[in-house]
Amino acid sequence: MASRPFFLAASTLAASALAVALPAGPARADDTALFAPPVPAIVTSGPLTFAPLVRKVVPAVVNIAVTQDADDRAKRQPVPPGVKGTPFEHRFRDRMRSRGEEMIGAGSGFIIDPGGVIVTNTHVVGEADRITVSLSDGTEYPARLVGSDDLTDIAVISIQAPNPLPYVTWGDSRQVNVGDWIMAAGNPFGLGSSVTAGIVSARGRDIGASPFDDFLQLDAPINPGNSGGPSFNLGGQVVALNTAIVSPTGGSVGIGFGIPSEIVAPIVAELRRSGHIDRGWLGVTLADGDRHAGVRITDIDRGGPAEKAKLRTGDIVLTVGEEPVDSARTLIRAVAAEHPGSTVQVHIRRRATEMTVPVIVGHRPADMDD
Incomplete structure (x- = not known):
């Protein structure tokens, strides 16, 4: 769908260029060929498919399930929005009851180190007794919290795997412009690995979350469960940590927000080093x-x-x-x-x-x- 308006714009530009090249003076009978419809131009500046990018980065995107012991307080908690109303709600309820646990959250994350270091949001993992990470191939690992920062909603967790894991690298969000392509990945509504694509709609958004708000606004669909997942540039580098949406319905209406990598990367480095942020x-x-x-x-x-x-x-x-x-x-x-x-x-x-x-x-x- 995104390629159609792009194609039409290129066709319009091609027609305009042809019109400028027409000779001046009155039209002659043999000029009719000059007015034949132009051949539509082939757009090469945008992606014809995101498939190569998906194959490159999605193995490093993980699903995160957060549980607490099923005491009376936890039992009274509602099913998290990332799961509620999906085909997985009943399965999650049964699974948690059988383990003596209560599901309190589901979200996303991404691996930045082959040793199993994962970036996500604090609001995804902050209240967990246990964190379970599922890789794109379905393999599950218990995770531990390395550190978190409430003010920026950034957290780092880690898992231990027998072999090096696929990982992604940081891109420079300072080079991201309004109108640039973006691809978001994560675990919307508990459905498992999913990707969406769109553009950067605005920079420097302040949504009142903290004094450090400086979000990229994205129109790639972001839904409950996408929190903690990455947004990629076309080079497959992480340029934003998906964090919030504005929605009167609970689902995507095309207004999502990601923390730019220029903010996330140094905080992640400090959390890995000391487990907390001193300001x-x-x-x-x-x-x-x-x-x-x-x-x-x-x-x-x-x-x-x-x-x-x-x-x-x-x-x-x-x-x-x-x-x-x-x-x-x-x-x-x-x-x-x-x-x-x-x-x-x-x-x-x-x-x-x-x-x-x-x-x-x-x-x-x-x-x-x-």
Whole structure:
């Protein structure tokens, strides 16, 4: 279906080019051949089929089932949306009851290391007593949680397999443009390995999930159960971690969101290294919308890094390190990227005077939402 409008556009362009090449002056009888319908152009800039890409990457995409012990609390939980209403709901209920477990979630992930390191979403695996990973060939392995980050909804799990596993690599999401082809893979509605294709609809989407929102918006159909799965560029590299959808029906309406690889990859590397993410903290309340560049400090936390550095209410923060600040969200991200205990140069405007203040970055409290 996607190739038809592409084909028609190319045909239109070919006809326009032919019209420009026609000789000027009145038409003659022997000119009629010039007006014959042009031969439709063959489009080569887009994929004629995604099959080679599917064969290349899908073996590294996994299905994830999450279970808890079937105590009274778990028994009262509804069937997860990734399974509810599908042909597998009854089977999952029977399977969990026979094991003394209760199914609480189903999602997707992808292998990034032949040793069995898998990336997924925190909301897929965060409440699990047990995590089971199914490969594309149906083989199942128990998995352990390596680390997770609630603020970005990124998690890393791992499995132990007797042989090296197929894996995929990161692409550079900074090179992804609106209108580029994208292919999403995962486990929608518990049906097993599936792929969908579409384009990148927008960049830099903020959906209010956290102060670190910077989603790629995708129109490739993403449904419950796709969470934690990858979106690929045409080179077979992962450029987004599928995370959320907007839907009044519970299914895909063509608005899905993926975390760009430029955000996911370094967080995954840190989770693999330490199992958690340490973020910097300034200890200020901020307000956007100042008439000039920068962000205004409206309040300062007592005993926080900003107070110790002698920042004041009313100061306008212009840059953090080398990062220009144009919104509260930009400042939060810039400070969060600094390692706690490091010193960052904060350039401010205080009344009519600009100055640079060195601030020793604090450790972002775990219970902070913004």
